[in-house]
Amino acid sequence: MNRGSREVVERRLLHLLHGHKTRTHLAEIHAHFLRHHLHHSNKLLSHFLSVCGFLNKMPYANLIFQQFQYPNILLFNSIIKGYSLCGPFEKSLHFFTTMKKRAIWPDEFTFAPLLKACANLGDLKLGSGVHKEVLVLGFERYGSIRIGFVELYSSCERMEDARKVFDEMSHRDVIVWNLMVRGYCRSGNVNMGFQLFREMDERSVVSWNTMISCLAKNGGDKEALELLHEMREGGVEPDEATVVTVLPVCGRLGEVDVGRWIHSCAKSNGLFRDFVSIGNALVDFYCKSGDLETAFVVFRNMAQKNVVSWNAMIGGLAVNGRGELGVGLFDEMINEGVRPNDSTFVGVLACCAHAGLLQRGRDLFSSMFVIHCIMPKLEHFGCMVDLLGRNGCLKEAFDVIQSMPMKPNAALWGAMLSACRTHGDMDHAECAIKELISLEPWNSGNYVLLSNIYAERGDWDEVEKVRASMRENSVKKMPGQSLVDNSLA
Numbered sequence: 001m002n003r004g005s006r007e008v009v010e011r012r013l014l015h016l017l018h019g020h021k022t023r024t025h026l027a028e029i030h031a032h033f034l035r036h037h038l039h040h041s042n043k044l045l046s047h048f049l050s051v052c053g054f055l056n057k058m059p060y061a062n063l064i065f066q067q068f069q070y071p072n073i074l075l076f077n078s079i080i081k082g083y084s085l086c087g088p089f090e091k092s093l094h095f096f097t098t099m100k101k102r103a104i105w106p107d108e109f110t111f112a113p114l115l116k117a118c119a120n121l122g123d124l125k126l127g128s129g130v131h132k133e134v135l136v137l138g139f140e141r142y143g144s145i146r147i148g149f150v151e152l153y154s155s156c157e158r159m160e161d162a163r164k165v166f167d168e169m170s171h172r173d174v175i176v177w178n179l180m181v182r183g184y185c186r187s188g189n190v191n192m193g194f195q196l197f198r199e200m201d202e203r204s205v206v207s208w209n210t211m212i213s214c215l216a217k218n219g220g221d222k223e224a225l226e227l228l229h230e231m232r233e234g235g236v237e238p239d240e241a242t243v244v245t246v247l248p249v250c251g252r253l254g255e256v257d258v259g260r261w262i263h264s265c266a267k268s269n270g271l272f273r274d275f276v277s278i279g280n281a282l283v284d285f286y287c288k289s290g291d292l293e294t295a296f297v298v299f300r301n302m303a304q305k306n307v308v309s310w311n312a313m314i315g316g317l318a319v320n321g322r323g324e325l326g327v328g329l330f331d332e333m334i335n336e337g338v339r340p341n342d343s344t345f346v347g348v349l350a351c352c353a354h355a356g357l358l359q360r361g362r363d364l365f366s367s368m369f370v371i372h373c374i375m376p377k378l379e380h381f382g383c384m385v386d387l388l389g390r391n392g393c394l395k396e397a398f399d400v401i402q403s404m405p406m407k408p409n410a411a412l413w414g415a416m417l418s419a420c421r422t423h424g425d426m427d428h429a430e431c432a433i434k435e436l437i438s439l440e441p442w443n444s445g446n447y448v449l450l451s452n453i454y455a456e457r458g459d460w461d462e463v464e465k466v467r468a469s470m471r472e473n474s475v476k477k478m479p480g481q482s483l484v485d486n487s488l489a
Contacts, residue, residue, distance in 0.1 A: 026292055027419050058091075071139050073099075077109045083115035083487045084120070092117035106133075113482050115148030119155035127152040136433025143169070154183025160194075181207065185214035190333060203234075205272045209241045225258060240275045249280040251288040259285050260342035263298075276304045280312050287316025305340055315347035321357025327440055329363075349383035357406050361387045379406075382412045389419025410439045417449075426453055437469075444475050 011209035045064065054062035063078050065071060076099045079454065083091035096114055099106065118127035131149060134140050146169055153162035166172065168178055177200050184193035197203075201279045208231040215224040217444050230244055231238070237248070243266050250259035263282055267271040272279060279302040286295035299305075299313045310333045316328035330348040340348075345368050352361030365384050368374045381404050388397035397416060401408050413435045420429035433450040440446060447470050469475075 018416045022380065027062055031164040043074065044280055046078040049075065049078035049082055053078070053085045056086040058082050062091075073107055073110070077107070077113070080110065081113035081116075086116040087120070089117040097216065106137065106288060108139050111139055112142075112148040115145070115152045119148075119152045123157065124156040126154075127156070143171060143173075147173075147179070148153065150179045150183075154179050154186070157183070157187040159183055159187055159189065164419070166277055173198070174202050174207065177207050178204065178210055182210045182214075185218075187212065190214055190220075192217050201299060203233075203236070205236055205242065208236055209239070209245060212242065213245045216245060216249050224249050224357055225253065225255065228258075237269060238262065238271075240271055240278055242333070243271060243278050244281045247285040251285050254289075256289050256291070258456065259289065273303055274307055276302065279305070280308045283309065283312040283316065287312065290320060292320055292322065292427050299391050305338075307344065309336055311341070311343045311347055314344065314351065316346050318354055320349035321354050323351035323353070323357065326351030327355065327357060331383050340372055340374070342377055342380070345374065345376075345381060346379045349380060349387065353383060353387040357390045358387065358390060364410050378406055378409065378412070381408075382415060385412055385419075389415060389422070392419075392423050394419060394423060394425045398428050398431070408435070410436060413439065426456070429453060441473050442475060447475060 016079065036096075045068070049061045049065060052058060052064075059438065061079060062258065065075060068075060069426070076095060078094050080092045080099075083089060085097070085207050093113055095112070096106070109128060114130050115127060118124075118130060131152070134145055139145055146165055147164045150162050153165065162180060162183055169176065177196065180195045181197050181200075183194065184190070188397075193214060194211065197207065200207060203235050207489055208227065212224045212231075215221075215227065224246065228238075228242070246262055247259055250256070250262065263272075266278050266282070272282070279298060280299045283295050284290070286298060295313065295316055299309065302309060310329070314326045314329050314333075315441065317323065327348060327369065330340070330344070330351070333344070345364065348364055349361055352358070352364065353432060361384065365376070367388050368380065369374055384400050385397045388394070388400065394416075397419060401416065413432045417429055417432040420426070422431060433446050433453070435447045437450065438442070445470065447466050451463050451466040454460075456467065
């Protein structure tokens, strides 16, 4: 192939590589490389490895890289960058070490992805080592590397170091501003994060999402919604992250109309069709708002569903007292070949409890490990205690607690106690309260309940012992409580 023809083929292959169908045609493009004997072109293969990184195809990239006997700096930079984007992040450091062993000098494009890998690992020690190498080689003046420093230190919550680099930058683009805002928010300094956010001349949708998410996570649901409206007034359209962040806020605040408006935006922008996470968030939102009809419509209209989708709908049916429908949906899920996880069983067992499906709940609990190889967790045992307790099977519920491989918590013993009080089982109630006192020695209500049991039996010596125990543990009875009443009668 002459030089002119080679250049034409190279341009065509680069166009194919960076086209919109690359993901589904990656192997075909590689075949073109081989057919035209360009599979040893460092330039072309470096582009190929970079695209593999963006498409999260690093095993494929690594396979191609290993075929090179003498890879150059272009190929090393591409493989380092690829692993810094999608992991395993340690691989970036591994290839950097390999590169140095082969006496290949790094350039200004080597260090930004290395710093990103260290940031993703949260490894300050490794990152500081990379920082020193940058200083030794004199690459600290490059903007991409300075952004890498900010990302490293902000990810490791070393905001003083991040701020020092940030303040020394003559040009700060929206990316580095976002990193600083996110860093302050992540480290708990929400006020400083918000102050920086307000100082930004230019904001991307990532800027808004970062601040909205931070406010929502720190109890500022109302402020998060206000910021969403401000974002829309500024002409910035919500994306997947916005929708997934804001819908739970709407659910907590009871802002059903705002949630419906977000749903409408997601449909008109094509987000509902393209992102399964948005469908999941909508199902969860409508279930928590008590609108099961709309939740079901959203669920049925989802182009794709994953196990989270099924879990959201099953759990929503449980919360809204539609247990039989939830169990039926679980059966449909299994029939469609969707593999349940531990969250699925929390939802379906709760459905059984609410619907009074005692034997079905027993069978499902048993199937967790036997059929689905899922080891029951504390939440699953809690669901079983609730199911058995609601149906008056108190001895069986107590036996379940005793057989648990982990230590029961206060919530589980509380569920047991509630069932005992409902069905008038004073013996098991006494055991439950004693366990609660052991777990919560500061809670005066537990002492009061135990004292009442002894008072009903006329066992005044035990009543006095309870009072003495309260004095020894400096527990004060809450106003309005009596150490002798009929609450357990």
